[in-house]
Amino acid sequence: MRRDAQAVVLLLLGGGLLRLAVTGDYLDYVKPSALWLIVPAGLALITVAAVTVWDVWRDRPEAGHDGHGDPKVAWLLLAPVVGMLLVAPNALGSYDAERSGTAVGSEEGRAGYPELPDDEDPVELALLDYAARAVFDEGRTLEGHRIQLSGFILYNGDEPQLARMVVSCCAADARPVKIGFDGEVPEGLEPDQWVEVVGVYSPRQGRDEINGELIPYIEVESVTEIAAPDNEYQ
C-alpha cells in the first residue's frame, strides 16, 4: 500500500473512531470510559493521515521506508472500516444472551449490600445488582421495596426472561445477567424487545442450563415496552 492509500485508510479509521464517539454508537462496543481513549486515538490517526498527505503533496522523496508501501496485510485494516462505517452492527442482544450462561457469579465476593432508599418507589436497580442481592444475600435488602428493572427479552425455551449484557472491557467479553418472571407476564413479547419491569422480590430461583448458576425471579406487577437505552450494556 502506498503512502497516499495509507493516508486514506488512516483517515477512514480515525474518522470512524471519531464518528462512533460523536454519535454515541461506541457504547454498542465498549465501556463509556473508553471514550477517553477513542477520541485521542482518532485524532492521532487523523494527524498521521494529514502529515502523510502533506508529505505526498510536497512530493517528499520517499522519506523512510514506505516507498513501495507496506505489506499486503495492511489492506486488512479496511475490514474494521467496513465494520464501523458500513455494517455498523447493533449491540449484542438476545442471540448471544441465549447462548451464554448468566454472569451473576462475578458478584459473589461483594463486600456489602447497602439498604435501598425508602423514599423512592419503585427503586430502580441494575439487573446485576438485583441478581446479586437476590442470589447471594437471599433478597434481604430487596424485601419491602417495589423494584424497577430494565432490560431486553430473551426466551429460554418457551419461558421469557429479562436480560442485560454485562461488559467488562469491550462487547467481545459481554455476558448476560438473566432474571425470570414470576406471576402474570404479558403474552407475545418479542425477543430483543426492551421492557421496563416493576415488581417485588420473589424467593423463587431457577438454574441456568448453560453454566448451572442461579437465576433469580421477580414477581411482576407491570411490564412496559420501552426504547433501547443509549448504553445497552451494564
Add this chain to the structure above:
Amino acid sequence: MHGQQGNHSWHTRPPEACAAPPARGLYRTAPRVPQNGDVSQDVAEHSDTAERAPARRRRGLTSIEVLALLLVFGLTARPGLVELFGEAAAQAWMARFVAVMVQAVPFLTLGVVLSSAIAAFVPAGFFHRVLPGRPALAVPVAGACGAVLPGCECASVPVAGALVRRGVAPAAALTFMLASPAINPIVLVSTFVAFPGQPEMVWARLTASLGAAVAIGWLWIRLGRTEWLRLPAHRHHDGGRWAAFWSAIRHDFFHAGGYLVIGAAIAATLNTLIPEAWLAPLAEHPVLGVLALAALAVLVSMCSEADAFVAASLTQFSPTAKLAFMVVGPFVDVKLAAMHAATFGRGFAVRFAPAVFAAALGAAALTGAVLL
C-alpha cells in the same frame, strides 16, 4: 501475511528486479538483529535506485486506485452488506470484531506512537547506559520496568520491537513485553477490584506473571538465537528525526494493525462459536480446569485490563484456574501471536508462543499451589 520470504535472495538480485512486485518492497527484513542498522542502510541504497523510472511505468493499478475502487464498491454494495450481516450470528460476530478493534486500536496507536518516538528520538546508546550490561541482570530489571507502561498487550509489542532495534538485548526486551501488560498498575488495580476480599489474587498474579516473564528472558539467553528474530527493517533516511518518526508510525501501525485484524477476527469467531456449556464439565477437575482456562485465555484474546473481571465471573473454576487465565492471557493469545509474527517474524512467533504458554502455565500452577 507475506513479505518475509525472499529477502536473502533479494540482496543478490539486480536492483531493477526489486521494483517488479510493487507491494513487496517495503517490508524488508534484516538478517541479523543487533547489526540491522548498517544492513538497512544497504537496503535503502538499493531500493532508491530501484525506485526510479522503470517501476513507475510498468505498474498496473496503484494502491490508491484499488482503494478508491474498493470504497466505491463498498458504498454501492452497502445494502447487500447490511443484509449479509443481518443474520443474528453474523451480526453478533461483526459486533464482537468491531468491539475488539475499537478497544484495541487506541492502545495500538499509543504503543506505535511510543515505539516510533523511541526509534526516532532516543539516542542509540541510551538503553545501554540505563540497563545493566549483563543480559542476565538486565532481564529482571526490564521485567520490573514493565510496571511503568500503562497499557495492554497491543501497546507493549511494538514498544518491545523498538527496544530491540535500539540495541536492547532481545532477552530484556521480551521480558519487558511480557511483563508490562500483566503487572502494570491499571491491570493490578482492576484485578483488585474484580476479586473483592481476595487481595492474594493480586499478589499471585504479580508474582506468577513477573516470574514467568523473567524465566522466559533467561531462557532466551540460554537457547534464543538472534536469527529467529526478523524485524522489518526501518530504513535510514535523511528527512530528519520527525520524518523518521512519522514514517515509523505509519509502518508499524499498518503492520501490527493488519495482524491485529486477523487476531480480532479469530477471537470474534471463537467467542461466537464456542458454547460455554463445553467448559462447565471441566470446571470440577483440578488439573483439567486449569488447562481449560489457560486454553480459553489463548482463544478469546481478552485485553489484559479486563480479563480479571471475566476470570472472576468463571466461578465454577478453582482460584488456580482463574490465575492461569489471567497469567496466560497477557502472555500469549491468538491476537498476540499474530502481532508477534508481525513484529518479530513468524519463525520467532512459532517458537515463542509454546514456550511462553508453558512458562505462564507453570508459574500460575506453582504460585496457585503456594499462595491460593
